[in-house]
Amino acid sequence: MTTECDKCGRDAVHYAAYSGAHLCQEHLCRSVEKRVRRRIREDGLLSDDATPEEPETWVIGLSGGKDSVVLTHILDETFGKDPRVDLVALSIHEGIEGYRDASLDACVDLCEDLDLRHEVVTYEEEFGVRMDDVAEDDPLNMAPCAYCGVFRRDLLAGYAAEFGADKLLTGHNLDDEAQTALMNFLEGDVKQVAKHFDASLGSFDAREDSEQFVPRAKPLRDVPEKEVALYARFRDLPAHITECPHASEAYRGEIQQLLLRLEENHPGVRHSIMSGxxxxxxxxxxxNREEQGASENAPDSLGECERCGSPTAGDVCRKCQLVDAVGGD
Ligand code: SF4
Ligand code: ZN
Incomplete structure (x- = not known):
């Protein structure tokens, strides 16, 4: 026997145990859209100062995976015709044979469909390295993702600033966020916990005062991964699904399995982890801020990297150290 959608009585395709809702394709999609829009509203993402004459620029990190594709699609539906917002999609090619070419095709298709400005930057042009070579040489004996994550964050932040972005938006979903939260707890990393607030939760006004960073936002962070995947499928979006051949975050994988098991036995646990x-x-x-107020290490007193000018606490930023180590330029 099939269960009926709570909203319309058609066949339900999804049961959200954390809310008790049975939903059909259409109502699941609408519910995802509603949560994303509510998150954008509650976060105050669109500032009152944005006008058709002086619109805000929002840069979206678009990898071609389901999360960023869904985010881009919903942002375009919501703000594509709003003269107060200019959307720019930014894709990064890490130099991963086969994998990234296919997901970039998905990005190109989507942006053409939506008639959206699309910029592509590559590790090769920016740093003179390709992730395939980095993964093979691995001079510092770390997981490939440890280099890749630093390079990607550097390019997203740097290009967002170059495009004059007011906000940098990424497609992290509820599962991603709950995994990161749990990992920071388990590692006892209180500094990272504080950063979570500074990077994606503090009021945007306060963050705009700090000129070195473009404020970040994660509008999908209330939506479970599975619902993002269903949304991409039901809306027929060109998302790319294979996994990167260098994916190596074994610890995150363990946490992911743990959380899925917990969620099954205790529906809603991801939401409650995140609200706590x-x-x-x-x-x-x-x-942190009170402590820093008393010392010279306040965030605004970050120096500039002597190679690339990015904000850093030391002389040379982490990205430049890694580029050096892997023999880039
Ligand atoms: Fe880079 Fe790791 Fe993501 Fe592959 S899985 S693209 S190596 S961060
Ligand atoms: Zn640097």
Whole structure:
């Protein structure tokens, strides 16, 4: 026997145990869209100062995976015709044979469909390296993702600033966020907890005061991964699904399995982890700030990397150190 959609009585395709809702294709999609829009509203993403004469620029990190494709699609539906917002999609090619070419095709298709400005930058042009070679040489004996994550964050932040972005948006979903939260807990990393608040939760006004960073936002962070995947399928979006051949975050994989098991037995646990985590992050960030107010290490007193000019606490930023190590330029 099939279950009926709570909203319309058609066949339900999804049961959300954390809310008790049975939903058909159409109502699942609408519910995802509603949550993303509510998140954008509650986060105050669109500032009151944005006008058709002086619109805000939002740069979207578009990898071609389901999360960023869904985010881009919903942002375009919501703001594509709003003269107060200019959307720019930014894709990064890491130099991973086969894998990234296919997902870039998905990005190109989507942006053509939506008539959206699309920029592509490559590790090869920017740093003179390809991830396939980095993974093979691995001079510092780390996981490939440890290099790749630093390079990607550097390019997203640098290009967002270059495009004059007011916000940098990424497609992290509820599962991603709950995994990261749990990993930071388990590693006892309070500084990272505080950063979570500074990077994606603090009021945008406060963050705009700090000129070195484009404020970040994660509008999908209330939506479970599975619902993002269903949305991409039901809306027939050109998302790319294979996994990167260098994916090596074994610890994250373990946490992911643990969380899925917990969620099955205790529906809603991802949501409650995140609401507790966000409260803690705010406290930790406040504490941090008070401490920094008394010392010279305040965030605004970050120096500039002597190679590339990015904000850093040392002389040479982490990205430039890694580029050096892997023999880039
Ligand atoms: Fe880079 Fe790791 Fe992602 Fe592959 S899985 S693209 S190596 S961060
Ligand atoms: Zn640097």
């Amino acid at each position: 985590y966000e409260e803690l992050a705010e406290l930790a960030a406040r504490d």
